[in-house]
Amino acid sequence: KAGVTQTPRYLIKTRGQQVTLSCSPISGHRSVSWYQQTPGQGLQFLFEYFSETQRNKGNFPGRFSGRQFSNSRSEMNVSTLELGDSALYLCASSLPGAGGYTFGSGTRLTVV
């Protein structure tokens, strides 16, 4: 069965711009979470969506937002990009209440 699909794989943006990343979960998975990975801060939780509702949120500024559609696909948006937003953004999906996520390959965002 298909895994978690993230698009695009690579992205280069300029400071001040905004960006939208997409995530398609495994079929049947209704929980989608987003993580940011940087060399300095490691892996940090951004937010989790379940049935189109944000269920949990990490400690990130309001420039980071997300949403989930009725087919469980999710997008995250970062507005007014800063250099420090350069990172690998990982999406993961899981069954409700299950232990363990399946991660996508990530979107590598570079802000210049």
Added chain:
Amino acid sequence: AQSVTQLGSHVSVSEGALVLLRCNYSSSVPPYLFWYVQYPNQGLQLLLKYTTGATLVKGINGFEAEFKKSETSFHLTKPSAHMSDAAEYFCAVSDLGGNAGNMLTFGGGTRLMVKP
């Protein structure tokens, strides 16, 4: 608040030697514990997980981990390292579950190097 500490950001072993990657956690409730592996330019792959039940958990690629509540540890082991095991390994904890959702807290990672 939950937290995870991985002792040793870099571990080097010889091919065929024992692999031991250490993970200690703190959690206010019985945790779910995970080990993930990440190869260069890829996402995270689940190696194994502990939720409830047997404290010795077997995973993929010959890895296993033991949940020790008294020591708040969940160390990852493999009897014999292979060159293909070279990667970065992350321990993670979640004290949510069921209807409360999923949220993982990760350790800083351990880069495993395997020498021929």
